[in-house]
Amino acid sequence: MDATFLAWNFMGNRDAERMVFHYLTSTAQAAAAKADILLCNTFTELEPTIFTQKTPATIFPIGPLRTGQRSAGQVEVVGHFWQTNDNACHSFLDEQPYGSVVYVAFGSLTVMSPEQLKEIALGLEASGRPFIWVVRSGLASNLPTSFLDPIMGLRKGRVVEWAPQERVLAHPAVGCFVTHCGWNSTVESIRNGVPMLCWPYFTDQFTNQIYICDIWRIGLKMLQTSGGGIVTKEIVTKKIMVQRLEELLLDEGIKERVQRLKEFAETNMNEEGESIRNFNAFVELLTMPMS
Structure with a gap:
């Protein structure tokens, strides 16, 4: 990957680039180091090398998250900022x-x-x-x-x-x-x-x-x-x-x-899929009594 395209470039001005650089190299890394679990909108087959490496926190892939499907009668408001559904x-x-x-x-x-x-x-x-x-x-x-x-x-x-x-x-x-x-x-x-x-x-x-x-x-x-x-x-x-x-x-x-x-x-998001199992495991951790 060309270093020109690292995440803190192409922000339009130097102040924004410095802010993003600081966030990614300091704030985000410090937060990840303190976390027990990282929930990620991904799945194992998409980024297999990520889940074979040692990391400070346990990474739970729980994706792909579905934002566009709602049961009948519900207003579809997730995943946009501007207006309601346009049929x-x-x-x-x-x-x-x-x-x-x-x-x-x-x-x-x-x-x-x-x-x-x-x-x-x-x-x-x-x-x-x-x-x-x-x-x-x-x-x-x-x-x-x-x-x-x-x-x-x-x-x-x-x-x-x-x-x-x-x-x-x-x-x-x-x-x-x-x-x-x-x-x-x-x-x-x-x-x-x-x-x-x-x-x-x-x-x-x-x-x-x-x-x-x-x-x-x-x-x-x-x-x-x-x-x-x-x-x-x-x-x-x-x-x-x-x-x-x-x-x-x-x-x-x-x-x-x-x-x-x-x-x-689709396999990861079915009832027996890894992403669903990871999400359920996360919920179980939240319901465990504090030691």
Whole structure:
């Protein structure tokens, strides 16, 4: 891994980089050293070397955690910050062919400039593929009307402020996930067997990209950028929507590997799965009387 992409880089300013460096190398390590148990949203087959090493605390993998499934009558409020469920996503997906839709979401914290948003919009339009693009609240106004009007009118795509991500990823019409590589999004994509096209933004997302593309080999890197430069329409169109996207959707090896990880995820979360056993063991420890 290139040291340029360590978690404390790409924060946008030196003060933020120093703060993250201090947190990871001091605060977080000190907390882990004092802990008896670390609960992690992962599973053994995803990171096997982690669970063969000696660590100060016992690491309990209890993933993949499910945030998008609720029993009837419950309001789905976990896993987002902006608004309640938007069923428009599902109705749009129901109209699309199997494995054809590009799902684009960069998480709750990623902030892109208006210029970059416009370039992505133009690239999506030029791709000709159906898509769902999650654009944070208040930022959709930065998109050109020349993009929104024909896209929405022809039902070629959906631009939403929030999407029920796990439900979207579980839909058979979704063929790939253009993602910022946040850990929760990464695990959700794996749990639903969806290949990823990686566009990391900061902190651990570059590390996660290395796992996705180089270790698990279930996705592709869109490109490498530095210095906060704008990714132009031509690069977005060529790299994401044409060359890289086609490569991703046609790569049977990637599909097979992500489906295999999906099977491991499901096994870990069934009644006899390791993640469920670990969670139950943790609950039992909480209920034990203090000595």
